[in-house]
Amino acid sequence: MNHIVELQNHNLKVTPQRLEIVDILYKNGHINVDDLYKSLQNKFPSLSLATIYKNINRMCEQLFLSEVKIPYQKNVYELTKKEHYHVICSKCNAIMDVDLDISNILNQAKSISNYSINNSSIVLNGLCPKCIS
Amino acid sequence: MNHIVELQNHNLKVTPQRLEIVDILYKNGHINVDDLYKSLQNKFPSLSLATIYKNINRMCEQLFLSEVKIPYQKNVYELTKKEHYHVICSKCNAIMDVDLDISNILNQAKSISNYSINNSSIVLNGLCPKCIS
């Protein structure tokens, strides 16, 4: 499925700016507002920050994008995909998606808290292989 | 150990404003900047928001406070204690601390990512017992 169809499926009109945003997100995986703005300026010299914000907000509303909050860092955005979690390098800030089976901690949390739980945000901090050595 | 000594142990001068902040945090557990400001205004009518920010920043630097980032909400602050995780009600926003044994997911994450991991942020969203019924 290409980017055009993906945007259409989320009720988002297909503009060149949006296509490029999707493209950057595919390549980067995760990006914050400012870096996204910088990445777009070559291709769209007249692009406005307001447009970035409007697009990010619109795309998040349509669940096409997800916002990821990382301790002590700016929020980053990613294309919405099946639930997953994040590992981030404290040195170089590389962010990696990880698939984890969290049924174990969900069970613990439910029995301790008596909350029902339907969403989980997990961000693990450490050093990536490159920065370890 | 009382609040005075706790502040001193973190190289923070003991002012009435700070004592009250600690007191509120003890009682609330978690609070955001604005609510903290509102809670302090009765006791300190002339209190400035700048003072709140300066104190929060100073106390975080000294590791006396910790910042907690919650998806789609304002950051909240808590007194630093041994590592724990958070469960939050999507309806009434009640935040509960939970102690979880996360060795299982840490092992998964390490073997998938090859990152070393030294810090973990987990926020689980759901409904608290009151809001379920």
Add this chain to the structure above:
DNA sequence: CTAAATGCAAAGCATTTGCAAATAT
């Protein structure tokens, strides 16, 4: 043709900074 998106400038919040006066140690 109509509704939505873009880009600009202005407005609105949130947070920080500089500085003089007050306070803690």
Add this chain to the structure above:
DNA sequence: ATATTTGCAAATGCTTTGCATTTAG
């Protein structure tokens, strides 16, 4: 006595809004 904290006002930074123009469908 000295260094830190407070509170104010101003400055900065981040995000949103309004509006005229352009673009997508």
